Amino acid sequence: RKEVEQDPGPFNVPEGATVAFNCTYSNSASQSFFWYRQDCRKEPKLLMSVYSSGNEDGRFTAQLNRASQYISLLIRDSKLSDSATYLCVVRGDSGSARQLTFGSGTQLTVLP
């Protein structure tokens, strides 16, 4: 089983739609969680951290479910500019030498 698993998509949604991605992780001792965004042929960039209580940044909401070992990203009122690949990232516990593990990404295309 992969350490971090994501539905690769692609998700094709119309502008204004709400879309949600899930990501599961295998290490129950994982400490922290993030969503990164990667545009086509560009480098990944941090989108937001994921806090235990859930957090929101504008149209983006991230949630963590430790019991089920998954995190989610919700995008409301999607824009054309949201089209990208969204990478789920998990940090292991203090004994993890590999630090951050990236999922393979979920591809989103927002259609006009």
Next chain:
Amino acid sequence: GAGVSQSPSNKVTEKGKDVELRCDPISGHTALYWYRQSLGQGLEFLIYFQGNSAPDKSGLPSDRFSAERTGGSVSTLTIQRTQQEDSAVYLCASSLGLHTGELFFGEGSRLTVL
């Protein structure tokens, strides 16, 4: 510039040749990471540095791969006797420390082995 700088941006080489990829992290960032991304794939961890030290080299795909970092700054990833399966984008990232989740990536070095 203020960001992570990588060179070369593109490298085409023949099978069997050695290549060197360079990463210049953001000034003051003590942690430096190398990842590899093949077309349409996720990021594959290769190695990280805390200062000049690389505590975990187990992500390097084979002994043809090596990396070093000097002066707590610039890092070089060397691939000896390149193979076609080494073709990928090699991404370098840096962060203020190992305990932050915010990595700043360079634009990558696209390696093509013919």
